[in-house]
Amino acid sequence: MTAxxxxxxxxxxxxxxxxxxxxxRRSAASSARNLLGNRIGSAIAIVIxxxxxxxxxxxxxxxxxxxxxxxxxxxWTFFGNPVLTLENYEQVLGGSTxxxxxxxxxxxxxxxxxxxxxxxxxxxxxxxxxxVLEWRGRDTIFVVVFALQIVPLQMSLxxxxxxxxxxAAADAFPxxxxxxxxxxxxxxxxxxxxxxxxxxxxxxxxxxARIDGAGPWRIFHSVILPLAxxxxxxxxxxxxxxxxxxxxxxxxxAGPDRQTLPPGLVNTFISEASTSWPALMAASLIVSxxxxxxxxxxxxFLVGGITAGAVKG
Numbered sequence: 001m002t003a004x005x006x007x008x009x010x011x012x013x014x015x016x017x018x019x020x021x022x023x024x025r026r027s028a029a030s031s032a033r034n035l036l037g038n039r040i041g042s043a044i045a046i047v048i049x050x051x052x053x054x055x056x057x058x059x060x061x062x063x064x065x066x067x068x069x070x071x072x073x074x075x076w077t078f079f080g081n082p083v084l085t086l087e088n089y090e091q092v093l094g095g096s097t098x099x100x101x102x103x104x105x106x107x108x109x110x111x112x113x114x115x116x117x118x119x120x121x122x123x124x125x126x127x128x129x130x131x132v133l134e135w136r137g138r139d140t141i142f143v144v145v146f147a148l149q150i151v152p153l154q155m156s157l158x159x160x161x162x163x164x165x166x167x168a169a170a171d172a173f174p175x176x177x178x179x180x181x182x183x184x185x186x187x188x189x190x191x192x193x194x195x196x197x198x199x200x201x202x203x204x205x206x207x208x209a210r211i212d213g214a215g216p217w218r219i220f221h222s223v224i225l226p227l228a229x230x231x232x233x234x235x236x237x238x239x240x241x242x243x244x245x246x247x248x249x250x251x252x253x254a255g256p257d258r259q260t261l262p263p264g265l266v267n268t269f270i271s272e273a274s275t276s277w278p279a280l281m282a283a284s285l286i287v288s289x290x291x292x293x294x295x296x297x298x299x300x301f302l303v304g305g306i307t308a309g310a311v312k313g
Contacts, residue, residue, distance in 0.1 A: 056288075063088050063282040070277055088282040101283055104264030108244060111175055111260055115182035115243035119190050120236050122183065124228065127194035128220050132206060142195065148188045156181060157252050164253070177253040182243050190235035197231030198224060233298050241291055261287045 058075040064084045065075070073081075092101050129135075130142045164170040164177040173179075201224060209219045250260040259267065265283055 063285050067278045088278040091279050092282045104261045108260040112243040114179045116239045118183040119186035123190035126191045131195045131198040146192050181249045186239040193235045194231045
């Protein structure tokens with residue numbers, strides 16, 4: 001019986017090899033398919049990068065060109081007549097009060113830093129409670145918190161104005177309403193990202209810490225928090241971008257004397273017909289540069305935090 005089975009297997013292998021479906025052929029086809037896929041993926045990524053970068057590069061060159069050249073020729077003619085000037089940035093950052101973005105820049109920093117740190121501090125503790133601690137109703141409440149992302153931010157404007165207008169807290173902290181608004185709308189996404197990241201932490205680490213006598217706070221501080229750095233960076237970057245690009249909260253809740261860069265850009269340059277195009281381009285580049293720098297510097301942590309692939313069980 002054993003000899004018959006062995007002979008049958010050998011016959012099947014010979015037939016498979018004769019038909020060209022052997023292991024070596026399948027391996028070669030798989031390698032070719034993977035190589036083709038990698039090349040196509042790389043080509044698509046290069047095309048997308050070029051299409052994304054060329055307008056930004058044109059904006060950068062236009063912000064450095066004299067106004068007379070911008071009105072007569074396109075930015076691509078710069079290579080035939082390379083003339084650069086810093087007058088546009090001097091006008092935007094150090095010019096008259098009506099075209100000075102320095103104040104708006106500082107207001108954006110004052111709003112963005114607390115609006116990034118506050119939701120992170122709350123979301124990291126909430127994610128720890130939802131992913132590590134065990135208590136009744138945990139999953140239901142987590143779904144409710146995550147579902148808060150569908151609430152339109154415009155619905156919170158009038159309630160926030162009614163809560164903070166004319167209060168002692170608003171007088172002592174003029175940006176408090178904006179901080180609370182950004183923290184409230186950044187927390188669901190930050191909690192979701194951190195929860196998914198913490199769920200990938202091996203349970204053996206947590207159990208080992210408990211066996212060693214560590215309590216919930218010690219586990220959070222010594223085990224979870226160091227491992228959650230990529231998730232914190234990803235959640236913090238999303239919160240920072242939300243705060244930096246915010247228009248409606250700053251325009252409505254901050255008041256006319258504490259406007260951020262997006263409303264300041266509209267009020268100072270876009271709404272005034274007399275504003276020069278080079279100054280507008282320089283101001284637009286200043287508004288977008290901090291976000292680009294943040295993404296470039298934190299790209300490695302961002303990918304790890306979103307995919308929750310830094311820790312595997």
